[in-house]
Amino acid sequence: MDPADARATLQAERARGLEAVAAASTLDELERVRVAVLGRKAPWSEVQRSLGAFEPDPRRELGRLANEVKSTLEGALRERRAELEGSAEDALLEGDRVDVTLPGRRPRPGSLHPLTIVRSQIVDVFTRMGYRVAEGPEIEDDWHNFEALNIPPDHPARTMKDSLYIDVPGLLLRTETSAVQIRAMESQDPPVYVVVPGRVYRREAVDATHGSLFQQVEGLAVDEGISFSDLKGTLEAFARAMFGPERRVRLNPDYFPFVEPGVQVAVSCFLCDGVGCRVCGNGWIELLGAGMVHPRVLENCGCDAERYTGFAFGLGIERVAMVRYGVNDLRLFYEGDVRFLEQFEGAA
Numbered sequence: 001m002d003p004a005d006a007r008a009t010l011q012a013e014r015a016r017g018l019e020a021v022a023a024a025s026t027l028d029e030l031e032r033v034r035v036a037v038l039g040r041k042a043p044w045s046e047v048q049r050s051l052g053a054f055e056p057d058p059r060r061e062l063g064r065l066a067n068e069v070k071s072t073l074e075g076a077l078r079e080r081r082a083e084l085e086g087s088a089e090d091a092l093l094e095g096d097r098v099d100v101t102l103p104g105r106r107p108r109p110g111s112l113h114p115l116t117i118v119r120s121q122i123v124d125v126f127t128r129m130g131y132r133v134a135e136g137p138e139i140e141d142d143w144h145n146f147e148a149l150n151i152p153p154d155h156p157a158r159t160m161k162d163s164l165y166i167d168v169p170g171l172l173l174r175t176e177t178s179a180v181q182i183r184a185m186e187s188q189d190p191p192v193y194v195v196v197p198g199r200v201y202r203r204e205a206v207d208a209t210h211g212s213l214f215q216q217v218e219g220l221a222v223d224e225g226i227s228f229s230d231l232k233g234t235l236e237a238f239a240r241a242m243f244g245p246e247r248r249v250r251l252n253p254d255y256f257p258f259v260e261p262g263v264q265v266a267v268s269c270f271l272c273d274g275v276g277c278r279v280c281g282n283g284w285i286e287l288l289g290a291g292m293v294h295p296r297v298l299e300n301c302g303c304d305a306e307r308y309t310g311f312a313f314g315l316g317i318e319r320v321a322m323v324r325y326g327v328n329d330l331r332l333f334y335e336g337d338v339r340f341l342e343q344f345e346g347a348a
């Protein structure tokens, strides 16, 4: 290499290096540029290595030029590195950016289940009349669920509803909250005024109006001188408190083993006021079973049936909720679908 070629190479390398540095768009690219223009195999290094072969004058001149090119390129590399590092940091910060003015994620408040709303309303009506809330076990024995309620083993009422038995002989899932009537009378002497909300179980095919699990509210009043008109007056007060002051009740004879006489209770429709509509059909909505407590049931609980009389009633909470909220399928209450449940936010 003669001095003229060496000079030309250094000048060309300065121009090529500055261009390459400016074109590098990442730190990795910039590092490759550094190796290409100042690395051991770069043309600039070849010139540097060949300086010793030149005469002193051109050696000094070329040595100066080589240093100048090197520091120019190093300066450009340093500046470009700083730029690229800055923008890499900016990109990182941009990705992490938090807009503190955005509204936060609030937890969605839940609401009471429609059956819970209806159950507490029913219970409230009776506790305001002086009834006490009683509860009992969901796994019952034969005595409380059947026998004490005047349903002996061979009684046809045991086939009226199929029961769900458990593995322990003599125990079953209660089929009525009526079992708690017996427990209430066993545990206290009259007067007894209790209202019993709770789950009951039947072996039923599940459809829009039947489930194998549902909820009842049972009521029991036992005292001296309780008559059928007390029952009717109590049910009227209940119907008016739940469905409006204009409601009337209609009693039709019915049979339940633990009452005598027994009645099916219908309430005049709160939508059409008894005229007849899509919900009620004929103007009446059948809601309860009721009757005067059978003297044998009182005696079974050690209660003097000569001295005391009483009435009992039971109603399905799902039935009341379906009528009140216009729900046409019982299963909706148990599926836990938020789209259904959220419609009852703030419901009364």
Ligand SMILES: [Zn+2]
Pocket: 269, 270, 271, 272, 273, 274, 275, 276, 277, 278, 279, 280, 281, 283, 284
């Ligand atoms: Zn109606």
